[in-house]
Amino acid sequence: MNLKQLSSILGLSQTTVSRALNGYKDVSEATRLRVQAAAKAHDYRPNTRAKSLATGRAMAIGHVVPRISTHAMVNPIFADFIAGAGETYSDAGYEMVISVVDAEDEVRAYRSIKARGSVDGVIVSAPRMNDPRIALLNDIGLPFAVHGRASGLDLPYSWLDVNNRRAFRRATEFLLDLGHRRIALINGIEALDFAHRRRLGYEEALRDRGLAADPGLTFQDEMTEGYGFRAARQLLGDADPPTAFLVSSIICTLGVRRAIDEAGLTIGRDVSVVTHDDQLSYLRNDGEVPVFTATRSSAREAGQRLARMLLDRLDTPDAPVAQQLLEAELIIGRSTGPAPDRMKSR
Amino acid sequence: MNLKQLSSILGLSQTTVSRALNGYKDVSEATRLRVQAAAKAHDYRPNTRAKSLATGRAMAIGHVVPRISTHAMVNPIFADFIAGAGETYSDAGYEMVISVVDAEDEVRAYRSIKARGSVDGVIVSAPRMNDPRIALLNDIGLPFAVHGRASGLDLPYSWLDVNNRRAFRRATEFLLDLGHRRIALINGIEALDFAHRRRLGYEEALRDRGLAADPGLTFQDEMTEGYGFRAARQLLGDADPPTAFLVSSIICTLGVRRAIDEAGLTIGRDVSVVTHDDQLSYLRNDGEVPVFTATRSSAREAGQRLARMLLDRLDTPDAPVAQQLLEAELIIGRSTGPAPDRMKSR
DNA sequence: GTCCTCCCCCAAAGCGCTTTGGGTCGTGCG
DNA sequence: CGCACGACCCAAAGCGCTTTGGGGGAGGAC
DSSP: OOHHHHHHHHTSOHHHHHHHHTTOSSSOHHHHHHHHHHHHHTTOOOOHHHHHHHHSOOOEEEEEEEEOSSSOOOOHHHHHHHHHHHHHHHHHTOEEEEEEEEGGGHHHHHHHHHHHTOOSEEEEESOBTTOHHHHHHHHHTOOEEEESOOTTOOSOOOEEEEOHHHHHHHHHHHHHHTTOOOEEEEEOOTTBHHHHHHHHHHHHHHHHTTOOOOGGGEEEOOOOHHHHHHHHHHHHTSSSOOSEEEESOHHHHHHHHHHHHHTTOOBTTTBEEEEEEOOOTTSOOOSSSOSSEEEEOOHHHHHHHHHHHHHHHHHOTTSOOOEEEEOOEEEOOSSOOOOHHHHHHO | OOHHHHHHHHTSOHHHHHHHHTTOSSSOHHHHHHHHHHHHHTTOOOOHHHHHHHHSOOOEEEEEEEEOSSSOOOOHHHHHHHHHHHHHHHHTTOEEEEEEEEGGGHHHHHHHHHHHTOOSEEEEOSOBTTOHHHHHHHHHTOOEEEESOOTTOOSOOOEEEEOHHHHHHHHHHHHHHTTOOOEEEEEOOTTBHHHHHHHHHHHHHHHHTTOOOOGGGEEEOOOOHHHHHHHHHHHHTSSSOOSEEEESOHHHHHHHHHHHHHTTOOBTTTBEEEEEEOOOTTSOOOSSSOSSEEEEOOHHHHHHHHHHHHHHHHHOTTSOOOEEEEOOEEEOOSSOOOOHHHHHTO
16 A cells, blocks of 8 residues: 555545645645544555655664674674664664674775764764764764763764763762772773773772772773683782672673682682673562662663764754763662771771 | 745756656756755755655664553663664665554554554564564555564564574474483573474474473563563572573673573583573674674664565555564584583493 | 634655666667 | 678666645635
8 A cells, every 4th residue: 555546545646645644734624534544444654765865864773883803792782782772763663773784894884874964963872982983974074972971082973871980989989988999890991982981980089098009900891791701810819809899790790609619719708899780671680679789870771872862863964963971870789888808807 | 945936946847857856757967957956055955744644654674562550661772773774774864763652552552553544654663473464464454574473373574583483392302412311491481483483493392302391490571681581590499400491582692691600500510501692783693703602683774674575665665574583503612612511420 | 704823634745765667779680 | 792690788667655836716805
């Protein structure tokens, strides 16, 4: 069923039917109702491709996910984030298109997306420091919004970020208040902006107490369970092991917990752990008393909000860029306790 | 830069330029090269919307993810699966569009997808027993391929599945061989086909040894960490607790491990655990000796293969439906050992 | 009666591409 | 020489929609 058929059934012109369905003024209430009824009866939906060709709007938002040819990684946070964004899109009548592109030529990919015109805008994920994509997108005029920020750029652009620096600063202070002095940081890859900011927060808190960050206590890598395990195992085998771990992802934290268990230590008593918790739906860290003390911020909600932000931008392209900084809550769970050293020294 | 502009620059007709770029016969090698060079120089890409309107092919595949309004869940397996599929699409010049739809009216959603014509086919995930979507898609003539199967239907359709029954049968036999008699099954929701089949495999293995499945030992739910924890905690508190756990997802297994740890038991000695392992990229269960004994099958690879299957189907719609049954490997890790009861009884 | 407004409605152009159905050469063959 | 046939190329139609730019008719004001 297409417009032509529908309008001939109704004995009206395509113009009138189109206007009736799209809520234009120039059509009597009576015919509008008649058209709507017929559309529903025949289950008519305008063909997306034709519609977007005519209007110039694709009614779709792109998400570009880089494919690292060497090491195939799918961030589980991505799933929750996507789900949140997807809900917003679907409510607004938009579709979500995901392009998997070789990380090597992301630039080409964005140009191509623009030229092919299959989306109205894109969400940029996992910005690096001085991320070149932002300038590029500004250049080619493809609307976008960034999940995170890019330190070092002073271009204006729309973003939504968690206050990673403050969150990790608070988490570190919390551990310091408990008497911990050797605090390990199991971070994400620090070329990524969020990880960089988390380290800044960690270092600030230490510095404020007159402590220097021990480079031997900080790790950075792709935030897998295995990485968490290996880093923690190594640290716990040291001559002067940390009494607390600050971990960038709950996935990673699972590995840290495994290493602690294997070392025969008890979490929350012998060793404290604070994690960042993106509230992944399959890995909830909640309940009356959560398992892990955590800086908490919902990836799904971030997806919803950022999608909204981009859609608003498409509606009013001339509005100033929007920026949202979300604060992570510090949730006290059962994985933290007073530093054991301190108790001995009493 | 569009076709019109490009062809006027070249002093050729749009027809010729189009044919040159699309590899048609009717154009001399000289002009073809000239056209290709110009296209590259001006970074020309045909507009997707116009192209698909003209050809009738959207060059996109849809994935429909249901949104459960009450309980928002994002299966982390989905992320890996999607990533695999996305790679295949991108290599084939296809895009992936994800529609988040209210679970209540999935039927309407599929009809709408067909009518709007924004994709050439869809992947159906998480089929239930007698899943109505399959007949529906056959009816409306939207090409599709299913990740899993739907017990109870004898329609022909394309699918790719893991041999869940055999995998869980083998896993159960493995535990039985170790002397375990009380084996808990921490399953997914058994209205979903894969979970149903896993239970069948579990029951078959028990029956073959003359054992009846104890209903008190089997659980089913959304496969979260929390569910695994609660189920295992409850079971371990029983008067006659199981000596082994068979778990449907590694996420769930993390919760089971937590419960076992909290009960002061040692995994692989006091309690054995076998899990299904989808080889999630952030939760690898590998290394020389994996942590968990597992039935292993890659979600990402499934995505790649199923995508390929659907694309092939689009190319040759009249070919018979394709079906692939993958076998899961049984990987022996450190989470299993002889049943403790048996040792006592020596 | 005439003119002007509204109110509804429509024909046709246009979005950027593919594809049909010719055209125009030049060449080889009888 | 004339004809058939390839090899190249092109104009125009068409994909299904939106939108421009009217146009007819009813009603009100003069």
